[in-house]
Amino acid sequence: xxxxxxxxxxxxxxxxxxxxxxxxxxxxxxxxxxxxxxVTAPIAIREFRRIGVDAVFDPGKIALVxxxxxxxxxxxxxxxxxxxREFAREFGIxxxxxxxxxxxxxxLLPEQxxxxxxxxxxxxxxxxxxxxxxxxxxxxxxxxxxAAGMATGTAWFKVPSSIxxxxxxxxxPWVGGKDIILHIIGMIGVDGALYQSMEFTGETIERxxxxxxxxxxxxxxxxxxxxxxxxxxxxxxxYVEGRAExxxxxxxxxxxxxxxxxxxxxxxxxxxxxxxxxxxxxTRPVRExxxxxxxxxxxxxxxxxxxxxxxxxxxxxxxRKVDPRVRLIVIPATQAIWKQAMHExxxxxxxxxxxxxxxxxxxxxxxxxxxxxxxxxRALATTNRNFVGRMGDPTSEVYLASPAxxxxxxxxxxxxxxxxxx
Amino acid sequence: MRFEGTAHRYGRDVDTDVIIPxxxxxxxxxxxxxxxxxxxxxxxxxxxxKSGDIIVADENFGCGSSxxxxxxxxxxxxxxxxxxxxxxxxxxxxxxxxxxxxMESPEAARGIKDGDxxxxxxxxxxxxxxxxxxxxxxxxxxxxxxxxxxxxxxxxSVKDKVGT
Numbered sequence: 018x019x020x021x022x023x024x025x026x027x028x029x030x031x032x033x034x035x036x037x038x039x040x041x042x043x044x045x046x047x048x049x050x051x052x053x054x055x056v057t058a059p060i061a062i063r064e065f066r067r068i069g070v071d072a073v074f075d076p077g078k079i080a081l082v083x084x085x086x087x088x089x090x091x092x093x094x095x096x097x098x099x100x101x102r103e104f105a106r107e108f109g110i111x112x113x114x115x116x117x118x119x120x121x122x123x124x125l126l127p128e129q130x131x132x133x134x135x136x137x138x139x140x141x142x143x144x145x146x147x148x149x150x151x152x153x154x155x156x157x158x159x160x161x162x163x164a165a166g167m168a169t170g171t172a173w174f175k176v177p178s179s180i181x182x183x184x185x186x187x188x189x190p191w192v193g194g195k196d197i198i199l200h201i202i203g204m205i206g207v208d209g210a211l212y213q214s215m216e217f218t219g220e221t222i223e224r225x226x227x228x229x230x231x232x233x234x235x236x237x238x239x240x241x242x243x244x245x246x247x248x249x250x251x252x253x254x255x256y257v258e259g260r261a262e263x264x265x266x267x268x269x270x271x272x273x274x275x276x277x278x279x280x281x282x283x284x285x286x287x288x289x290x291x292x293x294x295x296x297x298x299x300t301r302p303v304r305e306x307x308x309x310x311x312x313x314x315x316x317x318x319x320x321x322x323x324x325x326x327x328x329x330x331x332x333x334x335x336x337r338k339v340d341p342r343v344r345l346i347v348i349p350a351t352q353a354i355w356k357q358a359m360h361e362x363x364x365x366x367x368x369x370x371x372x373x374x375x376x377x378x379x380x381x382x383x384x385x386x387x388x389x390x391x392x393x394x395r396a397l398a399t400t401n402r403n404f405v406g407r408m409g410d411p412t413s414e415v416y417l418a419s420p421a422x423x424x425x426x427x428x429x430x431x432x433x434x435x436x437x438x439x
Numbered sequence: 440m441r442f443e444g445t446a447h448r449y450g451r452d453v454d455t456d457v458i459i460p461x462x463x464x465x466x467x468x469x470x471x472x473x474x475x476x477x478x479x480x481x482x483x484x485x486x487x488x489k490s491g492d493i494i495v496a497d498e499n500f501g502c503g504s505s506x507x508x509x510x511x512x513x514x515x516x517x518x519x520x521x522x523x524x525x526x527x528x529x530x531x532x533x534x535x536x537x538x539x540x541x542m543e544s545p546e547a548a549r550g551i552k553d554g555d556x557x558x559x560x561x562x563x564x565x566x567x568x569x570x571x572x573x574x575x576x577x578x579x580x581x582x583x584x585x586x587x588x589x590x591x592x593x594x595x596s597v598k599d600k601v602g603t
């Protein structure tokens with residue numbers, strides 16, 4: 018009998034062809050998918066060509082998503098996107114997503130069934146950890162690791178130890194996945210899970226829908242985590258059935274698996290939370306942030322640009338107006354989400370309120386385009402990072418919160434709770 | 440590998456957005472990236488850094504985005520080695536893969552001051568603050584990682600593996 022293992026250890030052992038692994042062990046894993054985007058793929062492609070192989074390991078197991086500076090924001094970005102497009106054509110990459118079918122990568126690949134439960138995935142983008150919500154091991158790497166992965170179909174890993182978060186109890190009104198993960202990052206810090214896997218468990222997590230689960234795993238990296246993971250259950254099954262393009266495998270942690278830490282959280286104590294500049298760990302309850310006036314509100318990104326996020330925001334904005342001093346930018350994360358939101362009438366709500374709706378792009382989240390901040394300006398965003406200069410000028414500020422708080426803030430003109438609105 | 444240079448000292452959680460802001464990520468040209476290295480944390484860095492200099496920082500250096508542009512910008516700005524109390528994991532991999540020497544030593548990170556002359560012997564892990572005379576020892580790399588570094592980065596290792 019192998020030793021009792023966590024879900025992460027089991028996934029890695031299976032992909033390394035081993036019966037068991039222990040934290041700290043260096044292993045080589047077979048990869049189910051290698052991902053890169055228009056910022057990271059050009060360097061990956063340059064390094065791939067240096068290797069000198071004449072084919073990728075499997076053209077069906079590479080995803081190239083031009084989402085950061087697309088639709089091309091300037092000539093240099095257009096050149097970068099062109100490198101990716103031409104490489105995709107040359108090597109027959111089937112999961113290449115052109116404008117018109119693209120989306121923010123970490124919303125797009127689960128939606129399209131390209132990633133699934135039991136997969137081991139590397140992506141040249143730090144938020145690759147999002148796919149852990151499906152019960153997969155997914156981690157961000159750099160371009161060179163992606164290049165090696167595209168050539169060999171393998172990557173080396175140091176098996177991470179795991180932190181188990183046990184979250185139980187009822188969530189308060191307007192508290193969702195974003196508040197849970199901000200609360201956790203505020204609790205353990207931006208390197209609180211450095212080199213570790215964050216395993217989210219408990220009845221509160223089990224009751225969450227997939228969109229909230231993606232949000233939670235998406236921000237594992239903001240605590241320094243190598244990966245975030247939520248075990249497969251009926252909610253996962255309902256999501257992947259009819260979607261997954263490959264058969265999936267279900268793994269679960271053994272009851273007596275070893276954890277580096279177990280952190281128990283009472284969900285009823287989590288308040289709507291906002292992260293102040295300039296770290297995601299700099300969290301405070303929203304009720305203590307009402308004095309902060311904002312110039313811009315962004316609802317979107319791989320963290321909170323999914324349909325549930327847009328529904329929540331629209332529910333608050335319906336029949337209300339965005340404060341005239343605030344620019345509201347709504348960015349559905351994929352074409353399918355965009356279309357769904359349009360059919361549900363959410364665009365009428367956003368536009369009638371005085372907001373702008375964009376085609377899918379990472380855009381302002383990383384200070385790329387579509388909503389850059391001037392010196393001294395302040396934004397509240399449903400995105401994932403609030404580092405210095407993240408959304409524009411180095412003296413601008415980003416506050417991170419949920420779609421509910423973002424919508425209320427857009428109406429109030431300052432950071433607000435939905436219940437603050439008249 | 441031995442290095443000697445002037446230390447440029449930073450605090451904790453130096454993220455890859457301040458190492459190379461995203462507004463410059465529309466290119467992957469190393470020389471272009473180097474011109475903007477550390478711009479949003481230390482606007483004068485590129486003007487003052489000299490070839491062979493050393494960056495010293497506290498915990499979690501390189502946190503945030505996976506952009507390999509960060510170690511590339513640091514290396515091409517002239518920095519030979521980064522010493523930190525700890526590194527964010529993606530940056531750690533990227534530095535190894537791209538051949539930017541990094542050393543983990545909380546003691547050295549605490550002791551070395553901005554402007555100190557520092558000598559580093561990457562083979563033994565010895566870090567000497569020539570200004571104060573203090574000597575520190577960095578955590579050794581696991582042999583597997585050391586093999587990648589000695590081969591000159593991940594791509595060279597992969598070439599051996601695939602036989603190109």
